[in-house]
């Protein structure tokens with residue numbers, strides 16, 4: 001079976017909690033460099049702007065395979081679970097684990113995490 005894809009069929013969503021961790025603030029110099037690189041010309045962020053790093057580990061399984069929920073390459077065909085989808089922020093603060101399929105919202109400020117696995121809704125929509 002080595003080298004073959006493994007397909008996991010979920011019968012239901014698993015929901016659990018993890019401790020708050022907060023997101024690491026990017027230094028002013030680094031933040032200006034990142035936006036300048038993205039824009040293709042020198043830029044300086046407003047003084048009240050704050051840039052943060054995304055989380056490095058999955059709160060459900062601990063894997064390092066965390067991806068931002070808004071990744072343009074993300075294949076989000078299935079309906080996203082309400083615990084991963086914010087009505088106003090959509091998936092701007094959402095992350096998914098490529099190892100265990102967990103999804104969660106992790107805003108900039110530290111607050112307890114509720115994760116759901118898989119990050120798409122299984123079964124009847126509520």
Ligand SMILES: [Zn+2]
Nearest residue numbers: 058061097100
């Ligand atoms: Zn995981």
